Amino acid sequence: RKEVEQDPGPFNVPEGATVAFNCTYSNSASQSFFWYRQDCRKEPKLLMSVYSSGNEDGRFTAQLNRASQYISLLIRDSKLSDSATYLCVVNMHFGNEKLTFGTGTRLTIIP
């Protein structure tokens, strides 16, 4: 079983729609969680950290379910500029940093 698993997609979603991604992780001792976005042939950029209480940043909402070991990302009112690959990232070891990345979910927003 992979340490971090994501549906690779692709998700093709009309502009203005709401889209949700899930990600599961295998190590229950994982400490911190992030969503990154990566545009084609570019480096990953942090989208948001994910906290147990859930957090929201504009149109983006991230949630963490420790009991079920999954992380979600919700994008509301999707824009063309949201087209990218979204990477779920888990830090397995506090103090022994090693981010583990999912393979990413590809999202294309259709005009």
Added chain:
Amino acid sequence: EAGVTQSPTHLIKTRGQQATLRCSPISGHTSVYWYQQALGLGLQFLLWYDEGEERNRGNFPPRFSGRQFPNYSSELNVNALELEDSALYLCASRSWEQFFGPGTRLTVL
């Protein structure tokens, strides 16, 4: 504030050669991470350096090595290059979150 920088942008080598990739972290960051992103695959953790020492290593053979200098910049060395080493190599530095450099695209012919 300058971000993470990497050089060169592109690097073309042949099998058996050695490649050296360079990274400068964000000013004030002491940790540098190296990742490999092969085509169609996710980012794979390679190495973590902090305060000049190797702190952790991913599942890569010993021909992948590196070092961190007193100014916290870092080098990644790949010896005896193989075709499957062709990938985007990303460097990151961190405070809480990791910030990535633009990467070095290594092509092995």
